[in-house]
Amino acid sequence: MSKIAIIGNGISGVTAARFIRKNSMHEVVLISEESEYFFSRTALMYVYMGHMRWKDIQPYERGFWKKNKIDLIQARAESIQFDKKCIQLNNGSTVNYDYLILATGSKSNKYGWPGQDLSGVRGLYHKQDLEYLERCSSGIRRAVIVGGGLIGIELAEMFQSRNIPVSFLVREPQFWSMILPEEESKMISRHILQHGIDLRLNSQLKEINGDEAGKVHSVTLDSGEEIKCDYVGLTAGVSPNIKFIESSEIETDRGILVDEYLRTNIPDVFAIGDCAQLRNPRRGRRDVEAVWYTGRMMGECVAQTICGEQKIYDPGIWFNSAKFFDIEYQVYGQVPSKMTDDLESFYWAHENGKKSIRIVYEKIQQTVVGFNLMGIRFRHEVCEQWILRKSTLDKVLEEIRLAFFDPEFYEDCSAAILENYCKKFGKKIEATAGWRLDEANLFLNKNNQKT
Amino acid sequence: MSTFGIKILQKGRNKMWSVVIGFSGFLMLVAATYDLLPVGLFILVISLTLISCGIILYAYEAYRDVPEGIKNNHNFFNSLSSRGWLGWLTGMVLTGFYILLYWFPEYLGQGDKSNTGLVAFFDPLSQLLKKQNASQWFVYGVLYTLAILIMGVKFIWKYKHSKYQLIRTLSVIFFQLAFAFLIPEFMLRLNMPYNDFKNMWPLNYYFFDGWHLQEMMQNGNIGWLMLIWGVLMIVVVSPVLTYFFGKRWYCSWVCGCGGLAETAGDPFRHLSDKSIAAWKVERYLIYSVLVFSVVMTAGVLYSFYSGISSIAGVNTASLRSIYGFLIGSAFSGVIGVGFYPLLGSRVWCRFGCPMAAILGIQQKFFSRFRITTNGGQCISCGNCSTYCEMGIDVRAYAQKGQDIVRASCVGCGVCSAVCPRGVLRLENGSIDIFDRGKKGRNFSQ
Numbered sequence: 099m100s101k102i103a104i105i106g107n108g109i110s111g112v113t114a115a116r117f118i119r120k121n122s123m124h125e126v127v128l129i130s131e132e133s134e135y136f137f138s139r140t141a142l143m144y145v146y147m148g149h150m151r152w153k154d155i156q157p158y159e160r161g162f163w164k165k166n167k168i169d170l171i172q173a174r175a176e177s178i179q180f181d182k183k184c185i186q187l188n189n190g191s192t193v194n195y196d197y198l199i200l201a202t203g204s205k206s207n208k209y210g211w212p213g214q215d216l217s218g219v220r221g222l223y224h225k226q227d228l229e230y231l232e233r234c235s236s237g238i239r240r241a242v243i244v245g246g247g248l249i250g251i252e253l254a255e256m257f258q259s260r261n262i263p264v265s266f267l268v269r270e271p272q273f274w275s276m277i278l279p280e281e282e283s284k285m286i287s288r289h290i291l292q293h294g295i296d297l298r299l300n301s302q303l304k305e306i307n308g309d310e311a312g313k314v315h316s317v318t319l320d321s322g323e324e325i326k327c328d329y330v331g332l333t334a335g336v337s338p339n340i341k342f343i344e345s346s347e348i349e350t351d352r353g354i355l356v357d358e359y360l361r362t363n364i365p366d367v368f369a370i371g372d373c374a375q376l377r378n379p380r381r382g383r384r385d386v387e388a389v390w391y392t393g394r395m396m397g398e399c400v401a402q403t404i405c406g407e408q409k410i411y412d413p414g415i416w417f418n419s420a421k422f423f424d425i426e427y428q429v430y431g432q433v434p435s436k437m438t439d440d441l442e443s444f445y446w447a448h449e450n451g452k453k454s455i456r457i458v459y460e461k462i463q464q465t466v467v468g469f470n471l472m473g474i475r476f477r478h479e480v481c482e483q484w485i486l487r488k489s490t491l492d493k494v495l496e497e498i499r500l501a502f503f504d505p506e507f508y509e510d511c512s513a514a515i516l517e518n519y520c521k522k523f524g525k526k527i528e529a530t531a532g533w534r535l536d537e538a539n540l541f542l543n544k545n546n547q548k549t
Numbered sequence: 550m551s552t553f554g555i556k557i558l559q560k561g562r563n564k565m566w567s568v569v570i571g572f573s574g575f576l577m578l579v580a581a582t583y584d585l586l587p588v589g590l591f592i593l594v595i596s597l598t599l600i601s602c603g604i605i606l607y608a609y610e611a612y613r614d615v616p617e618g619i620k621n622n623h624n625f626f627n628s629l630s631s632r633g634w635l636g637w638l639t640g641m642v643l644t645g646f647y648i649l650l651y652w653f654p655e656y657l658g659q660g661d662k663s664n665t666g667l668v669a670f671f672d673p674l675s676q677l678l679k680k681q682n683a684s685q686w687f688v689y690g691v692l693y694t695l696a697i698l699i700m701g702v703k704f705i706w707k708y709k710h711s712k713y714q715l716i717r718t719l720s721v722i723f724f725q726l727a728f729a730f731l732i733p734e735f736m737l738r739l740n741m742p743y744n745d746f747k748n749m750w751p752l753n754y755y756f757f758d759g760w761h762l763q764e765m766m767q768n769g770n771i772g773w774l775m776l777i778w779g780v781l782m783i784v785v786v787s788p789v790l791t792y793f794f795g796k797r798w799y800c801s802w803v804c805g806c807g808g809l810a811e812t813a814g815d816p817f818r819h820l821s822d823k824s825i826a827a828w829k830v831e832r833y834l835i836y837s838v839l840v841f842s843v844v845m846t847a848g849v850l851y852s853f854y855s856g857i858s859s860i861a862g863v864n865t866a867s868l869r870s871i872y873g874f875l876i877g878s879a880f881s882g883v884i885g886v887g888f889y890p891l892l893g894s895r896v897w898c899r900f901g902c903p904m905a906a907i908l909g910i911q912q913k914f915f916s917r918f919r920i921t922t923n924g925g926q927c928i929s930c931g932n933c934s935t936y937c938e939m940g941i942d943v944r945a946y947a948q949k950g951q952d953i954v955r956a957s958c959v960g961c962g963v964c965s966a967v968c969p970r971g972v973l974r975l976e977n978g979s980i981d982i983f984d985r986g987k988k989g990r991n992f993s994q
């Protein structure tokens with residue numbers, strides 16, 4: 099029996115702990131600074147908005163940890179002596195280990211803006227950031243958000259739920275246009291405006307101005323314009339939270355470098371989740387992927403490796419989802435923001451301006467490689483199978499109904515999509531598959547391809 | 550001030566007015582209870598209209614110019630919906646009303662020959678519908694139906710992003726208005742026995758009572774129709790529909806208790822207890838009630854046909870009255886609805902209803918219904934679990950990519966409607982009935 103220490107009780111660390119317990123009787127210690135119990139970082143916004151209480155965003159009951167013999171220590175790891183296999187904590191004590199898993203997550207980016215450390219200026223990542231925001235909230239007459247990513251738009255929605263006017267600074271010409279294709283990006287920009295947010299496209303922050311007491315009172319943009327505000331949310335992305343070991347012998351780049359088994363350069367030390375950077379990511383995937391499910395997958399994978407069944411980390415085909423105010427977004431496979439030379443896409447948008455689908459395919463072979471969906475839900479497995487089976491665009495459209503995952507009684511857009519497709523490409527194609535679960539199941543069971 | 554700010558202020562003012570309007574209607578009912586108002590159809594209609602308009606205006610203000618989407622902002626800040634003082638007050642008022650209704654109707658004005666107070670206030674409406682004076686049950690029926698109707702309208706506005714919710718709510722409104730209220734009232738007017746054609750044993754626990762069987766058998770064709778339909782519902786209609794659609798066809802599309810929970814109870818749905826301990830209590834309680842109701846019914850039937858009033862020394866009539874008191878009144882009424890603001894809206898359906906227990910067993914083992922989860926998209930946020938009125942920890946399944954097959958799920962679809970990642974879908978499928986919920990689709994392989 100070995101002793102396994104895990105630093106970080108986010109989704110990665112917790113999944114690793116759970117699966118080590120599932121697979122073995124190793125001793126497991128989970129060290130984390132931020133909170134006593136695991137919570138869903140993705141749900142922070144809902145606590146602020148009053149949809150849930152803190153306890154509701156904790157996926158496991160308190161008794162769970164004891165029952166599963168996972169020891170919890172709430173403290174910060176200050177440094178690690180890898181040669182002695184020993185962690186120093188900020189409470190003065192030390193923890194020894196046989197195996198160490200680093201799962202320290204991310205931290206908000208700060209790009210050295212003047213005034214970024216004033217009071218009333220903060221990112222949104224940790225529990226403490228939310229508590230800080232809550233303390234400030236009653237005094238905010240206007241908030242400014244810097245950085246148009248997923249956390250930025252969540253923060254905008256949070257402010258709006260408290261009736262706090264928001265100015266939202268986005269550097270790009272449209273919201274999230276580094277990731278989203280132009281039409282989708284425009285759709286979301288429009289949607290943000292419809293929600294009464296003062297969206298500033300092509301706007302960069304120049305400096306944040308404070309009063310004598312060190313409190314923010316306005317921001318200045320590149321254009322010279324000044325916006326008065328009482329709070330500035332910094333949401334220009336996140337980066338691996340690895341400062342405390344950067345100067346040690348562990349190899350790092352942006353994150354902690356790991357191989358395909360999630361091993362670092364130091365024996366018996368692994369890194370997973372947001373803080374890990376893959377040396378050789380799989381084709382079509384990036385080296386640092388700060389999303390929820392990759393943390394989960396890595397946690398499970400590393401647990402297996404430590405428990406004796408060496409396992410290569412393989413996240414399969416890229417997927418992700420988000421929500422922009424009221425528009426749900428899903429992506430499966432490869433969807434570049436600008437089509438490359440060998441890729442083309444078929445795009446259909448609903449006339450209500452809140453729904454669209456985009457199917458990306460290879461120009462020559464016509465094989466489908468990706469899906470981008472706004473306001474329409476597709477079945478994950480079906481999209482994945484289409485991509486794995488290298489289905490052609492025609493075939494996918496014929497079978498399109500298999501993918502619909504919208505709730506019962508929702509508008510069935512498949513006819514409109516097909517009509518539009520036929521018109522655009524001068525083809526005659528009819529839907530061959532139905533939208534019932536049974537048909538989707540039959541399709542999925544038919545020589546199910548593994549990644 | 551910005552237009553945004555003005556809009557918020559305006560909204561606040563309009564909402565305040567709607568509260569004043571609704572409350573004045575309610576105060577009229579209170580005044581009537583103390584005989585402070587003259588009795589007349591006109592004044593009754595004014596009172597009920599004020600209440601309805603107040604609530605509808607409030608809902609209109611709250612949802613009219615907001616885009617479609619999830620509307621749960623401030624639920625845990627609002628005193629009414631988060632067990633604050635308003636929640637407790639509402640709970641106490643409701644509970645008090647139920648206690649009077651079941652056990653002390655004379656305080657509501659129920660009289661042997663003629664009524665006073667609140668019951669008398671409803672006499673004119675009762676006369677209009679069925680040419681008889683009102684009873685406390687008539688008052689209750691009117692208020693109940695009205696609650697489903699107007700809170701149903703509010704519910705539809707709130708969930709306007711979900712067509713499933715729209716259709717389902719229209720369905721419960723229809724069944725309450727037509728089947729539970731109007732049809733029985735008209736039948737009484739035509740001197741036929743009272744019958745709610747959608748109410749089924751064992752929820753309708755008096756169905757096999759001697760007096761009820763006799764009443765049906767003595768009423769010619771229509772009586773026999775009621776009897777046969779009642780039995781058909783139990784042995785044919787309900788199993789078949791549950792096989793195809795799960796218990797939702799009844800619990801969240803048809804049933805009156807469910808109807809009230811889904812509409813008037815909606816502001817409290819997140820207060821249901823999600824702990825594993827509560828799930829344990831649930832299983833013990835609900836199946837105990839089921840056994841109790843079967844034993845009680847068997848005893849009553851035995852006595853009816855044999856004429857022997859006790860089995861093994863237990864008097865069947867007293868068994869029946871214990872059931873009526875404990876389960877029929879105290880549990881389903883006083884706790885079931887009175888405690889909405891404290892324990893959530895489905896306390897009765899979850900812990901007590903024997904009908905739900907039967908449908909649940911069938912749903913778990915032999916039905917096409919399940920909630921499927923969309924691959925690896927769940928972000929474990931917990932909205933689904935929080936807003937499940939049945940206290941099901943939906944997230945625990947969803948994050949494993951497992952179908953949700955739970956006896957207690959009433960198929961309200963709210964978990965699916967509030968999931969910010971579109972992970973959940975209520976579905977019926979025939980080819981994998983016995984595999985539902987078995988395997989987690991694990992995307993880390």
Ligand SMILES: Cc1cc2nc3c(=O)[nH]c(=O)nc-3n(C[C@H](O)[C@H](O)[C@H](O)COP(=O)(O)OP(=O)(O)OC[C@H]3O[C@@H](n4cnc5c(N)ncnc54)[C@H](O)[C@@H]3O)c2cc1C
Binds near residue numbers: 106130132133222370
């Ligand atoms: C507001 C917000 C919304 C998001 N929404 C989504 C979404 O919708 N979908 C999605 O896929 N992803 C989303 N993400 C990203 C997702 O939450 C992260 O990818 C995920 O939480 C990373 O998990 P992790 O376990 O790697 O790290 P974390 O969750 O960051 O956990 C790391 C833990 O380690 C602790 N720690 C760090 N250093 C030390 C130390 N030295 N000693 C002790 N403890 C330490 C930290 O305090 C932290 O508690 C969101 C993130 C945020 C902030």
Ligand code: SF4
Binds near residue numbers: 940
């Ligand atoms: S699991 Fe979903 S559909 Fe079932 S009762 Fe709960 S919220 Fe309703």
Ligand code: SF4
Binds near residue numbers: 944970
């Ligand atoms: S199923 Fe949806 S609502 Fe439930 S935890 Fe997952 S993402 Fe959240």
